Amino acid sequence: MTPELKAGGLVLRALQPEDAPAVHRLINDWSVVRMLSRLPFPYPRDLAEQWIDSTRHDSAQGSAHHFAITRDGSLLGAIGLVLSDDRRSGSLGYWLAPSAWGQGLTTQAARRVIEWGLTVLRLEKITADAAQDNAASLAVLTKLGFAKTGTSSRRFVSRGQDCPIDLLELPRTTFLLEAQPPTEAPVPPAEAVPVAMEPPKPRTLLVVAAALLDAQGRILLAKRPEGKRLAGLWEFPGGKVERDETPEQALIREMREELGLDLTGSCLAPFTFVSENAGPFHLLMPLYVVRRWRGVPTPREGQTLEWVAATDLGRYPMPDPDLPLIPLLQELLG
Numbered sequence: 001m002t003p004e005l006k007a008g009g010l011v012l013r014a015l016q017p018e019d020a021p022a023v024h025r026l027i028n029d030w031s032v033v034r035m036l037s038r039l040p041f042p043y044p045r046d047l048a049e050q051w052i053d054s055t056r057h058d059s060a061q062g063s064a065h066h067f068a069i070t071r072d073g074s075l076l077g078a079i080g081l082v083l084s085d086d087r088r089s090g091s092l093g094y095w096l097a098p099s100a101w102g103q104g105l106t107t108q109a110a111r112r113v114i115e116w117g118l119t120v121l122r123l124e125k126i127t128a129d130a131a132q133d134n135a136a137s138l139a140v141l142t143k144l145g146f147a148k149t150g151t152s153s154r155r156f157v158s159r160g161q162d163c164p165i166d167l168l169e170l171p172r173t174t175f176l177l178e179a180q181p182p183t184e185a186p187v188p189p190a191e192a193v194p195v196a197m198e199p200p201k202p203r204t205l206l207v208v209a210a211a212l213l214d215a216q217g218r219i220l221l222a223k224r225p226e227g228k229r230l231a232g233l234w235e236f237p238g239g240k241v242e243r244d245e246t247p248e249q250a251l252i253r254e255m256r257e258e259l260g261l262d263l264t265g266s267c268l269a270p271f272t273f274v275s276e277n278a279g280p281f282h283l284l285m286p287l288y289v290v291r292r293w294r295g296v297p298t299p300r301e302g303q304t305l306e307w308v309a310a311t312d313l314g315r316y317p318m319p320d321p322d323l324p325l326i327p328l329l330q331e332l333l334g
């Protein structure tokens with residue numbers, strides 16, 4: 001199903017039948033429709049209804065995810081990812097009402113949908129195309145890191161003619177490696193920065209995490225909430241080790257802050273660790289197995305919590321660095 005995503009002040013959500021009048025009003029505008037290849041002008045009202053219906057069907061099938069772009073409850077446009085048959089790549093498409101142009105909103109919405117597609121859906125690449133005279137759209141795609149892979153031509157129904165288009169592509173690695181580092185990354189003082197700098201090497205981030213196990217041997221996973229980097233991915237509860245903290249002290253603090261649990265006096269059994277390139281930083285993450293604590297896990301930071309059997313771990317999209325942990329936990333708990 002198509003989830004609700006947040007991007008700055010925008011809410012991206014599945015289209016509803018009630019959106020039809022607004023969709024019709026906004027698309028039935030020459031400056032919008034002339035850039036959308038398949039739509040006629042004028043754009044009839046029943047096409048809006050049919051299209052919304054088809055997006056709901058696609059979403060249920062998992063073949064495409066279309067989102068209404070909304071701000072303060074008003075519809076501004078739409079953005080979608082249509083997946084390839086093998087579900088390994090997605091084709092990005094969008095339109096925005098002219099009243100919302102010039103504010104960077106398309107870039108904001110597209111960045112969030114792309115991140116979601118590459119992380120939660122685990123797509124390998126995103127493709128896009130735009131008419132060669134659609135300078136605004138090509139600028140957005142370039143800003144997002146898309147590179148041109150070729151040209152073609154397509155019939156634009158509204159214009160009644162074939163138009164040259166640019167084909168573009170964004171591989172998963174490009175986007176994830178260029179993702180912004182966590183906001184709290186220390187910024188070196190200006191005077192410490194040499195004039196001729198080497199490209200910065202990823203710094204190592206020390207994060208501590210827990211595999212909390214319940215009496216049935218299930219593991220507690222937490223889904224990262226909207227608004228955070230990698231929102232929608234499931235991870236082991238934990239967080240960054242602060243200066244002057246041991247990993248164990250950090251874990252006890254994080255479990256209290258994130259889940260309201262008291263781990264003092266519990267056995268924190270070191271299990272394994274992750275040492276992986278995580279894009280903007282190198283992640284070093286000791287994972288502890290914890291079987292006893294005081295309190296009931298309560299999501300205190302907007303996360304969604306779930307107790308998951310080891311055999312089901314593969315069904316929960318997790319950050320790349322966590323993937324090697326899955327077979328190790330399955331072996332431990334098998």
Ligand SMILES: Nc1nc2c([nH]c(=O)n2[C@@H]2O[C@H](COP(=O)(O)OP(=O)(O)OP(=O)(O)O)[C@@H](O)[C@H]2O)c(=O)[nH]1
Nearest residue numbers: 182207209230235236237238239240278283319321322
């Ligand atoms: N806790 C946890 N973090 C993980 C896991 N896998 C993984 O890549 N990470 C990364 O390690 C970092 C954890 O830092 P964090 O939890 O303190 O920070 P955060 O990004 O949630 O933001 P915050 O500082 O606002 O809480 C995040 O960048 C997170 O994506 C995992 O299984 N558990």
